[in-house]
Each structure stands twice: as structure tokens, then as C-alpha cells.
Amino acid sequence: MAASASRYDRQIRLPQIGADGQAALRRASVAVIGLGALGSHGADLLARAGVGRLILIDRDVVEWSNLQRQSLYDERDAERARPKAEAAAERLRAVNADVELTVQLADLSAHNAPRLLHGATLLLDGTDNFATRYLLNDFSVQQRVAYVYAGVVSTYGLVGAVVPDGPCLRCTYPEPPDAANTPTCQSAGVFGPAVAVVAGLAAGEALKIASGNPRSAHAGFRYVDLWSGESRALGARQDPDCPCCGRRDFEWLEGRRGAPRAQALCGGGAVQLPGGEAAPDLAALGRKLQGTVGDLEVRERYLRFRDNGLELTLFADGRALVRGTEDPAAARALLARTVGA
Numbered sequence: 001m002a003a004s005a006s007r008y009d010r011q012i013r014l015p016q017i018g019a020d021g022q023a024a025l026r027r028a029s030v031a032v033i034g035l036g037a038l039g040s041h042g043a044d045l046l047a048r049a050g051v052g053r054l055i056l057i058d059r060d061v062v063e064w065s066n067l068q069r070q071s072l073y074d075e076r077d078a079e080r081a082r083p084k085a086e087a088a089a090e091r092l093r094a095v096n097a098d099v100e101l102t103v104q105l106a107d108l109s110a111h112n113a114p115r116l117l118h119g120a121t122l123l124l125d126g127t128d129n130f131a132t133r134y135l136l137n138d139f140s141v142q143q144r145v146a147y148v149y150a151g152v153v154s155t156y157g158l159v160g161a162v163v164p165d166g167p168c169l170r171c172t173y174p175e176p177p178d179a180a181n182t183p184t185c186q187s188a189g190v191f192g193p194a195v196a197v198v199a200g201l202a203a204g205e206a207l208k209i210a211s212g213n214p215r216s217a218h219a220g221f222r223y224v225d226l227w228s229g230e231s232r233a234l235g236a237r238q239d240p241d242c243p244c245c246g247r248r249d250f251e252w253l254e255g256r257r258g259a260p261r262a263q264a265l266c267g268g269g270a271v272q273l274p275g276g277e278a279a280p281d282l283a284a285l286g287r288k289l290q291g292t293v294g295d296l297e298v299r300e301r302y303l304r305f306r307d308n309g310l311e312l313t314l315f316a317d318g319r320a321l322v323r324g325t326e327d328p329a330a331a332r333a334l335l336a337r338t339v340g341a
């Protein structure tokens with residue numbers, strides 16, 4: 001690819017980055033976990049900045065309600081309910097063909113984190129749930145890989161950078177908030193500009209760290225509300241008794257804590273079912289299901305069909321996403337009836 005030498009000129013002119021910083025970005029390998037609104041904006045900024053490799057991890061598909069703020073997707077992606085990591089990669093390839101992209105249609109868990117995050121030099125948070133964030137924090141501290149936290153809901157959000165030997169997420173927030181009392185994008189809505197600002201702050205921390213300026217990253221957390229205009233700094237102090245970086249008890253990464261096996265997803269109207277030990281043979285399953293289900297599609301990374309008003313997407317790692325219900329029992333019944341237990 002004959003990319004123009006001037007592509008990064010305006011970034012190299014920044015004395016904080018320069019040619020050395022640009023070369024460091026080229027060597028960086030950033031895992032973007034979750035490619036919703038935050039991950040979309042973040043991955044776009046990192047690809048344009050010339051980060052050498054992006055590992056794109058997402059478990060979901062594009063829905064119409066995503067288009068208001070998830071900037072990597074368009075109406076064709078929603079129409080076809082494309083897996084987000086795949087649609088994001090196609091868009092990012094057009095943005096900057098020099099970036100190496102690794103696509104993972106997967107739900108990050110204690111089980112697959114070592115494999116999916118292998119080789120990452122930085123973790124960028126685009127998730128919508130605390131179980132994954134606490135898992136990322138554990139991985140960051142244990143493996144000494146920087147982690148940039150980002151979260152947004154309603155009109156406000158929070159950004160924080162965890163760098164080796166600095167305070168971690170659990171120094172400030174030892175336990176995740178109670179899910180039953182925590183607003184989500186589905187329950188409280190989300191203001192598109194709040195996402196853009198929070199994602200911009202997070203990408204800024206990521207680019208500082210990845211360009212070789214980790215000391216310029218802001219320790220602790222920053223809260224910002226786009227509606228009221230309020231912003232403040234929180235928790236920049238390391239807690240020697242922190243369960244993660246202090247006592248080094250990696251309970252999320254070791255799978256002693258985490259998300260339930262079958263779960264309703266944040267977007268609503270969908271249930272995720274975990275895969276078994278063996279990966280399914282999608283082509284063989286496609287042949288088996290031919291003529292027994294509606295709208296069967298067999299692709300390289302997933303298989304999809306409709307049955308009784310529900311839509312089932314089976315990914316190559318064995319995980320299934322059932323849309324049209326929030327009842328795990330109904331989702332499990334569909335999976336057992338069609339694909340098998």
C-alpha cells in the first residue's frame with residue numbers, strides 16, 4: 001500500500017509526539033474491547049493516528065438503535081445485522097489500510113482473555129458492563145499492560161488510565177456497582193456528543209501511552225457531564241490494600257467472579273449463550289439446518305437463521321446470540337431444538 005508519507009504530518013509536528021512517538025504508535029498493538037459507541041469512536045481515532053495493530057473484539061451485531069452514536073456503522077450494517085467487529089474492520093480498512101486488524105467475534109471472558117488479548121500493548125475499554133471492566137483491570141495489573149477505562153450513559157461519562165505501578169480501577173472502585181441500580185444506555189438513554197467526548201478523552205490517554213508518554217497520562221479518573229458542563233477529577237490515589245494491585249488477587253481474571261453463563265445483553269431484546277468446549281463445524285451445521293429453518297446464512301465466522309420469530313447467530317467459537325427475546329430459557333430452547341445442546 002503506497003500510503004502518502006504526509007499522512008501523519010500534522011501529528012508528527014506535535015512536539016509531544018514527533019517522529020519517535022509516531023514510530024512507537026506504529027509498533028503498538030491496541031485491543032479495543034467492545035465496538036459500540038465508545039469503541040467505534042476510539043478505534044477510528046487510533047486507526048487514523050497510525051497505531052500499528054488493532055485487535056477488534058465484540059460479541060454483538062449492529063442494530064438500528066446503534067446508528068445514533070456508533071460512528072463506524074451505517075444503515076446497510078443494521079439492515080443485515082452484521083457482527084460489529086466485522087463491520088468495524090471493513091470500515092477501518094478503508095480509513096487506513098496500513099493498520100493490521102485482528103477481528104474477534106467473541107465475548108471476552110476469563111476463559112478466552114489470555115488468547116484474545118495476547119500481544120496487546122494497551123487495552124481500550126469500549127464495553128458496556130462492569131464484569132468485563134474488572135476483568136480488563138485484572139489483566140492490566142497482572143500482565144503490566146496499560147488499560148484505559150471509559151464508560152458513558154445518559155449525558156455523562158468517566159475516563160481513567162491504569163498504567164503499570166499506578167493506581168488501578170479497584171483502588172478507587174473496589175467493587176462494581178450493583179447492576180440492579182445502575183443506569184444503562186437502554187434504561188437511561190445516551191447523548192451522542194457525550195460518547196464522542198468521553199471516547200476522545202480515552203483515545204487521548206491511549207495515544208499518550210502508546211506514543212511513549214505514559215507519564216503524561218492522567219492518573220485516576222475524570223468525570224464529565226455534557227449537559228450540565230460539570231467536570232471533575234476523582235481518585236488518583238493508589239490503595240496499598242487494593243484487592244487487585246495491592247493484594248494481587250486476580251479474582252475476575254481467574255474466573256472466580258464474572259458474568260453469569262447465559263445473559264441478556266445491554267442493547268436489550270437479545271440473550272447470549274456461551275459456547276461449549278469444542279468449536280462447531282459451521283459448514284456441516286449449515287447443511288444439517290438447510291430447509292428446516294428460515295433465512296439460513298452460513299458465513300466464515302458465523303451462521304444465522306430465523307425460527308419461530310427469533311433470530312439465532314452462532315459464532316465460530318460456539319457462542320450463540322438469540323435476538324427477539326430476553327428470556328434465557330427461550331433462547332436455550334431454540335439452540336437445543338436447532339443446533340443441538
Ligand SMILES: [Zn+2]
Pocket residue numbers: 167168169170171172239242243244245246
Ligand atoms: Zn489497585
